[in-house]
Amino acid sequence: MTREVRLNELDEVLEGLPYPISRKNVREELDDVVLVYADGEEAATDIVDRSEEDVFDDPADLQTEILNLLPTEAVGEPGQSEGEG
Numbered sequence: 001m002t003r004e005v006r007l008n009e010l011d012e013v014l015e016g017l018p019y020p021i022s023r024k025n026v027r028e029e030l031d032d033v034v035l036v037y038a039d040g041e042e043a044a045t046d047i048v049d050r051s052e053e054d055v056f057d058d059p060a061d062l063q064t065e066i067l068n069l070l071p072t073e074a075v076g077e078p079g080q081s082e083g084e085g
Contacts, residue, residue: 002032003034007035007037007070007074013030014062019059020055021056022054022056026062030045031045033045035070037075038073039073042071047070051065
């Protein structure tokens with residue numbers, strides 16, 4: 001069964017993994033997770049596949065890596081900024 005996870009819920013999912021954890025084991029642990037973006041969705045394993053890191057020491061390291069690898073459309077429309085008006 002697929003788990004749909006919004007980006008603001010990602011930390012909760014990552015907290016439950018055993019650390020340190022290898023990229024291979026992250027793939028296994030997140031094989032049923034689909035991240036829901038502002039415009040679309042993507043399998044978490046596809047994002048992990050883009051990483052060049054071999055081991056993640058803690059949930060913060062893994063979350064930072066995943067967020068850095070997200071496509072632009074994951075967080076909203078390009079050039080759009082909240083607070084400007």
